[in-house]
Amino acid sequence: MKYYLIVLILISGLLMSCGGSKKIVNTEQTNQTTVAKEEVKGEIVIKRNAPEVETDMMDTPKEEPKKETLVVPNTDVKPNDGIMVDTPIPAKKPLEAFDHASYNDLVATYVSDQGNVNYNGFKKNWSTLRKYIKALGENMPTDQWTTEDKLAYWMNAYNAMTVDLILRNYPLESIKDIKDPWGQRFWKLGDKYYNLEEIEHKILRKMGDARIHFGINCASFSCPPLLNEAFTAQKVDAQLDLLAKRFVNDKKRNTITTNSIEISEIFNWFAKDFKTNGSLIDFLNKYSDTPIAEDAKKRYKDYNWSLNK
Numbered sequence: 001m002k003y004y005l006i007v008l009i010l011i012s013g014l015l016m017s018c019g020g021s022k023k024i025v026n027t028e029q030t031n032q033t034t035v036a037k038e039e040v041k042g043e044i045v046i047k048r049n050a051p052e053v054e055t056d057m058m059d060t061p062k063e064e065p066k067k068e069t070l071v072v073p074n075t076d077v078k079p080n081d082g083i084m085v086d087t088p089i090p091a092k093k094p095l096e097a098f099d100h101a102s103y104n105d106l107v108a109t110y111v112s113d114q115g116n117v118n119y120n121g122f123k124k125n126w127s128t129l130r131k132y133i134k135a136l137g138e139n140m141p142t143d144q145w146t147t148e149d150k151l152a153y154w155m156n157a158y159n160a161m162t163v164d165l166i167l168r169n170y171p172l173e174s175i176k177d178i179k180d181p182w183g184q185r186f187w188k189l190g191d192k193y194y195n196l197e198e199i200e201h202k203i204l205r206k207m208g209d210a211r212i213h214f215g216i217n218c219a220s221f222s223c224p225p226l227l228n229e230a231f232t233a234q235k236v237d238a239q240l241d242l243l244a245k246r247f248v249n250d251k252k253r254n255t256i257t258t259n260s261i262e263i264s265e266i267f268n269w270f271a272k273d274f275k276t277n278g279s280l281i282d283f284l285n286k287y288s289d290t291p292i293a294e295d296a297k298k299r300y301k302d303y304n305w306s307l308n309k
Helices: 002-018 101-110 119-124 126-137 147-169 196-207 236-248 280-287
Strands: 023-029 034-040 043-048 187-189 192-194 260-263 297-300
Touching: 101 119, 101 126, 101 147, 119 126, 119 147, 126 147, 126 187, 147 187, 147 196, 147 236, 192 196, 236 280
Parallel strands: 260 297
Antiparallel strands: 023 034, 034 043, 187 192
């Protein structure tokens, strides 16, 4: 009996020293809450909403709370659209069917604002000119090209080939020093060889725009001056208007008063082209700074075939 009391006292003391230490007896999972049963000083205490697992061990990581995913509404979807399908963005159509940049660089460098051509300079960069003409031959106009693209292509081709023709025979004083200059077939475009005559009369003139006569250059003084920039589809209409106005009002090539005009042979050689929408006087009055009477006296200037250098 004495020993029994001693053991009982020791057990009681041990329990007292433990104080409020907690020990998880077990956990029970209910439908809505997790119930943890704890024994504190010999009593069972029930805690609701406790973590599913609790332990006295410091090294055991607690379960990370679940991360919520934020859903942002798609404002691009219209009501009743259903499933959104990515629509590919169509590629932008090129502004120009053909890139005339290399020719533009050449004429900007070797042609003055007045249209005088530095043929010696051109000859030093002749290979670039020939590469441009070769590129023209590898990219012929198609039915999908706009009228503006075709105009720019054929006028640039004519002018580049004329410069090439002069360089093939340089030095010389006039394009007429070359035998049959407009009939020479040096340039292959696509599957055939072209000459300047064919490009002018069978292609450009048939496009029905008389202003082409101010855009193409015959390497001569009396010709409309060679433009020192390439024609482009985006600018060709404005470029031809500018050249028409410049040429008609150029006192070196045309002398215009209200009652009499002395004008370039170009208006005589290609009279039909300038009369498609009225008389020749009607055409000239569209660009002339001086109004011309319908019954004005008319004569043509002698043509100067000296090289435009």
